[in-house]
Amino acid sequence: MSLDPQTSQLIRLALEEDHAFQDVSTLWTIPEAHRAKALLIPRAEGVLCGGPLFAEAFRLLDPSLVVNVFIEDGGTLAPNVPVAEVVGAARGILSAERVALNLVGRFSGIATLTRRYVEAVAGTGARICDTRKTTPLWRGWEKIAVRMGGGTNHRANLEEMVLLKDNHVALAGGAGKSLLAVKERNSRGIPVEIEVDTLEQLREALEIGVERVLLDNMSFEQLRKAVGMTAGRAILEASGGVTLETVRAIAETGVDLISIGALTHSAPAFDFSLEVGGMRLARGKIL
CATH class of the missing domain: 3.90.1170.20 (Quinolinate phosphoribosyl transferase, N-terminal domain)
Known part of the structure; x- marks a missing residue:
């Protein structure tokens, strides 16, 4: 190579x-x-x-x-x-x-x-993915390492994908306003994801229409309800406090992705x- x-x-x-x-x-x-x-x-x-x-x-x-x-x-x-x-x-x-x-x-x-x-969630259908919590200048190789371990890469940089985090949503005036602002400007059709930490925020995002939703620090019960509410209309990503002890239970709620910063910042x-x-x-x- x-x-x-x-x-x-x-x-x-x-x-x-x-x-x-x-x-x-x-x-x-x-x-x-x-x-x-x-x-x-x-x-x-x-x-x-x-x-x-x-x-x-x-x-x-x-x-x-x-x-x-x-x-x-x-x-x-x-x-x-x-x-x-x-x-x-x-x-x-x-x-x-x-x-x-x-x-x-x-x-x-x-x-x-x-x-x-990856082995801990085998058979559930959930995929393990990384984050941008990487070593400066070595992100590319850290993401290669995640793939070598069987994981999936999240966005590589801030231009590759829109990810509206809680601070974006708060400063833009809410989930609805932030998503609508992106829709008006997204002439390139790049992927869009929004972070939510309540089921009400999820409902609002689904009503407007979004490809991916990041479910931040939700309980197992909230994750199961989120999967039911979404009914396949968006890719669901669980994140926050994931460990080897909890990842299987998170995967069994039916989410599509589980993002884990520890893969790169704490390995x-x-x-x-x-x-x-x-x-x-x-x-x-x-x-």
Whole structure:
């Protein structure tokens, strides 16, 4: 997978932030000619995401390094089964190690957490989706990670879709006024969603006509009533305080989407290690 120039630049900036090209610990202790082989080892079950980023970190630091990733993003990780190898100059491997691990750990963590939510609602028809609660400049890859875990992406940016949140509605003078204002200006026909936190607001939105409705912090009973009221006239998205313990019950109310900010803002980094060893020649000498 080839990376876009912006992503490569972000990885380069991460290496520069770490002063990886001036790694005194490595430069002062490891001979320039020393070669090594490193294996990327997962310590738990999970979902891989960020393999190309892992490889790019090493290649940017030392283009002579050879990186092989054994499985594609979205593939299953098994404990202690290597998923990638890096071969070449030991200095380059050691100096890029932390940035490479940070990247693959971050995005595999998101993919793995997403998979847990997706599995929790299996068979209900509800889809798990993300939000815009993402790391600045890394939103694209965080949303890729959600897809790798089996989730669905919500809007990528503020231009892609109209989402009238509670503050829009309040400042515009109500749900009805805000929706009518959008209808008058939406010449491009972009998707429209409105956030409601009461069944009365939902009724008003449905009477005017809207494609999607975000049901904010509603109880299970309110969600069931909202599904009945809507009767398929709009896509219903449940949001607010969703956890692995509650997501199944939310899905069973009949909503179409469940959006979870925690997928990207609270996913724990996946536990990888990079095991490095010297390369042994046929005659037994370690380089």
